[in-house]
Structure formats: C-alpha cells, structure tokens
Amino acid sequence: MIRIGVLALQGAVREHMRSLEACGVEAVAIKRKEELNEVDGLILPGGESTAMRRLIDKYDFMDALKDFARVGKPMFGTCAGLILLAKELEGYSEPHIGVMDIKVERNSFGRQVDSFEADLAIKDVADSFPAVFIRAPHIVEAGENVEILSKHNDRIVAAREGQFLGCSFHPELTDNHRLTAYFVDMVKEAKAKHLV
Numbered sequence: 001m002i003r004i005g006v007l008a009l010q011g012a013v014r015e016h017m018r019s020l021e022a023c024g025v026e027a028v029a030i031k032r033k034e035e036l037n038e039v040d041g042l043i044l045p046g047g048e049s050t051a052m053r054r055l056i057d058k059y060d061f062m063d064a065l066k067d068f069a070r071v072g073k074p075m076f077g078t079c080a081g082l083i084l085l086a087k088e089l090e091g092y093s094e095p096h097i098g099v100m101d102i103k104v105e106r107n108s109f110g111r112q113v114d115s116f117e118a119d120l121a122i123k124d125v126a127d128s129f130p131a132v133f134i135r136a137p138h139i140v141e142a143g144e145n146v147e148i149l150s151k152h153n154d155r156i157v158a159a160r161e162g163q164f165l166g167c168s169f170h171p172e173l174t175d176n177h178r179l180t181a182y183f184v185d186m187v188k189e190a191k192a193k194h195l196v
C-alpha cells in the first residue's frame, strides 16, 4: 500500500488528503517529524510560507524534511509548498528546504487578482485543468534538469525535477484529481525503484 503524507502544520491539509484518497492511496497527516518515516512521498500544501516555516522550525522539522529529499522520496509543493521547495526565492537571501532547482517569486499575480481560476494545459496531466490561484507564487527561473509542465500568461506555474513536483496553484480544491494522480504515480515509481 502506498502511503503519502501531507505536512500538517498549516494550510490546506484536509483537501489534499481527500484528493489522495480519491486516487486510491492512504493519506497521512504529518504532525511530527518521526511520522515522515512512515510515508513514501510528501505533499507540502498551500497556505502561508512564512507561517509554515515558523512552524517547521518550532517543531524541528527542517533536517527531517531535507533527509526525506536526500533519500529520493518524492515531494510535491503546492503554492506555499512550492516556495518551501525552491532553491532560490526572489528578494530573499536564504531558501527554506531549498531542494528544487527553481527560483520562485511570491505573490506574483498582483493584488487586484489575489485569487482566480484558470484552465491550464499541463503536460502529461491534462489538456484543461481547473487551477485555483490564491496569492500565488510563480517560477521565475528553472534549472536545466527542470521540466516545465505548465505556463499561465507566459509564467511557469508547474514544473518537475526528478523526484520534485511543484505548482503555483491549488490542485486539491476541485474534484479534478489528475495532478494528484500524477504525483501518486511518481511515488509508485520511486517506491518500485527502491525495492529492486
């Protein structure tokens, strides 16, 4: 059985768990760092990255999250989670977890459109995916090993680098679970590789 964790310190946790369950895998709310050992992949949800970072430090999660990445387990950062994964943040000197070779800008879709929905073409996922953007970041630069999966208005809003998947929007807020299913497949592949 595949078990996928959702970092449950802050943000849209329950919706991701529901989406994972709809994809037929077990979803685990991760509240303590030891629980990371029990899962094959991890979703970093949307919310507020500064608040999430504060809680990561408070509950001593940072090294465990970096170890999770180091052993090759897949991680999927959505919105604030994308900010946590990025190696570089526009306007900041230090990243958070800093494992995915992308540069991310926060709150980059302007104040007047704090929140909007757009139908996106996402490579290998869907021709038209209902993406909900909430004070969303975007990917300003991507390293050579990063595969760009989707753009909105010429801005990169979804990308993959090996075990890491990230998107600007909230894929868990509608009943379309295809991006979650794409991540579930990444986790299944990584787990199969480690078993042989």
Ligand code: GLN
Pocket (backbone or CB within 6 Å): 045, 046, 047, 048, 049, 050, 078, 079, 080, 081, 083, 106, 107, 134, 135, 136, 137
């Ligand atoms: N603007 C938030 C941040 O910078 C992210 C918004 C979201 O996750 N919906 O952390």
